[in-house]
Amino acid sequence: MLDKNGIAQRIAKEIKDGFYVNLGIGIPTLVANYIPEGINVVLQSENGLLGMGPFPFEGEEDADLINAGKQTITTLPGSSIFDSALSFGMIRSQKIDLTILGAMEVSENGDIANWKIPGKMVKGMGGAMDLVASAKNIIVAMQHVNKAGESKLLPKCTLPLTGVNCIKKIVTELAVLDVLPEGGFRLIERAPGVSVDFIRQSTLGRLIAADNVPEMKLD
Amino acid sequence: MLDKNGIAQRIAKEIKDGFYVNLGIGIPTLVANYIPEGINVVLQSENGLLGMGPFPFEGEEDADLINAGKQTITTLPGSSIFDSALSFGMIRSQKIDLTILGAMEVSENGDIANWKIPGKMVKGMGGAMDLVASAKNIIVAMQHVNKAGESKLLPKCTLPLTGVNCIKKIVTELAVLDVLPEGGFRLIERAPGVSVDFIRQSTLGRLIAADNVPEMKLD
């Protein structure tokens, strides 16, 4: 079973040389720490920045330079600044190669819910609806089950949707799964020490698993 | 009867302090020479410039700095450069207070034709269709009659249209006329020495003239 950093580490293996990547808040942010050496990747922050760097050193924070999570950050050489309309323009026109974000629920047809829980104070969808509707390639980083032990990979989402038919890959503490175009979660890899049976028990949506599902390598 | 400079001079009196103005090619370009002293006006060039200045001095031409007529120009202090999409964005959103352009024909309901003569090589409409469709205030600078002596102020345009229902004022070598919302050319001023009768003979569209139409003052 993976911890949050393990999930981030596994997702980082999906990032290829030359990718422009948008990382959501939470586990996705951790992915930046595991981008393989020698791979050139540019991180987008949807408030209006390409070429996001690490957090600043103490005392070097700039109130005018923040990311989409409102954290103080830095820029890397070759970065560019633009307004929020152009930022979502490049998202809609699919110039961003990969979007990584969290989810509360994902359904077996690729729907995602991650912005609203009925009865709770709703803070808003921010850029999530734009990102999931437009991205050509989305990986969801999430826990397989919620705190009550209930599966978050469902036949159909129960929460209000963020986007429909858009998720293609999911990485959880238990597994890597593809969402099939015809519907269903195909088990691609097991987390170290986790059995297919356990993953099946933790997955309420339809799970498709081959006889021999490899264990993931984080190297 | 006015010459081209006279038409430009009369039109210049319509320009008010604080106006952003787009001047078309031909007579409209001459209007810049007659903008009253003490009036602050900003000229837009639709290729992507606000704050157009006069032609450069010989030897100071800059190939990267031209107007919509492809002439070398200069910029004034406070000018700004932008791309052609934003340029037409500000035209569509009516940030330009006044557009002055030429015409081959204008009809009594405010249609304008100024881009295409069937049977002749068509060079294109350039920005004219955008300008006439969007401008909140358009003045047409034109000859009242063509070289064959035929009126260019018509009940209905005979040439392919550039825009419909958009022209509100016309200044010719003979007269200043408003296009009425209900249709018809209302004679506002006569050029020096030109009679109402002569204007009426030169106008094929419906002309509305009061008993006493003043002669224009160019001072």
Added chain:
Amino acid sequence: MINKVVSGAEEAIKDIENGHTLMLGGFGLCGIPENCIAALVKNGVKDLTCISNNAGVDDFGIGLMLQQRQVRKMISSYVGENAEFERQLLSGELEVELIPQGTLATRCMAAGYGMPAIFTPAGVGTEVAEGKEVRNFNGKDYLMEYAFEADFAIVKAWKGDTAGNLIFRSTSRNFNPVMAMAGKVTIAEVEELVEAGALDPDHIHTPGVFVHRIFQGADYEKRIEQRTVRTKG
């Protein structure tokens, strides 16, 4: 050149009336028009509809106007951490319309570009799509969303000139340029106001034609919402 300079925030906002719709630039607390917000709080105008990506925090930004109950409706993409906001929302004093961030930015831009409506896939198949026209282009569904207009757009820039030209600094640019284009009246406060001609025309982000009033603001706090640092070594 046309001079857009006014004496300060109080003069700039003086004709904003109860019930008006305002756009306020900024993302989180970054690039917000601090001086104008302070003047609005002082002036006490009420029943405002505020279009702003966020709603500030309890004691800064639009949160200050919420404390004074000046806002009737917020149109935002994310209303963040704001206890007073939550209280007013739950009590029904405040109305909130949540819309996707890209849709918000693009609807402002549409107004500035004279486009009455735009198409975006954001929100298709979700509750955001309710009551909206869905249209398919090349096999993909889009929502038609209308241009946003505001009685006043209030933005914050880094530098500006007397002709109203604006330059923004780093990610404090965010929503400011698109909102600057969308106001019936646009007010810009800047950290440094210079004479027309002092800015390079190629560096200008917002041409002065979009800006009706400009002034040099004072005492910018520029509060940081999430101070995040790494340690050296």
Added chain:
Amino acid sequence: MINKVVSGAEEAIKDIENGHTLMLGGFGLCGIPENCIAALVKNGVKDLTCISNNAGVDDFGIGLMLQQRQVRKMISSYVGENAEFERQLLSGELEVELIPQGTLATRCMAAGYGMPAIFTPAGVGTEVAEGKEVRNFNGKDYLMEYAFEADFAIVKAWKGDTAGNLIFRSTSRNFNPVMAMAGKVTIAEVEELVEAGALDPDHIHTPGVFVHRIFQGADYEKRIEQRTVRTKG
């Protein structure tokens, strides 16, 4: 940072094939990609559809490609003074589609912004409107116009960096930034190519994400179409 540098115009255009659609930046002869045009003329690729505001003059710009009969169709707003263009058009060798200048710019922009269509009043009630959807918003009619896509967009900038970021100079900006956003593959030639990090991020007009290939061009002629001057005194 992702490196977009190629060796020169020949490498940049080498996979442009007969029948492709190209966007070419520039207004008149101002800000045109001189090096890439020269390489296309040399390379001899044919049956091109060219989206460009103008078509050059007889012996410069796109006119050079017309001389070689490489262009099957021009999509422009104004085709200017070009005898060879006129001859080919009248003989039926060349097809031309004339569209309003703002519509041309906005259709390019729409592609870059991922908007499948836009609304503009330009051309309503004229032959430009034939076969197009007309839609009324707030009492005014608009045409729905589709986003333009191109197999290759070829633009010219003043400065660029190895990450593909572009800065344009004065009115040579014109159509270049919107076309740069609209190419499936975007090629940028620049007068000065610098290392990533040498350009101020706030000054960049076209973020590198839109640019796939960049190189420093050589021997810019920058011909002036209408040299207009005043005399001193």
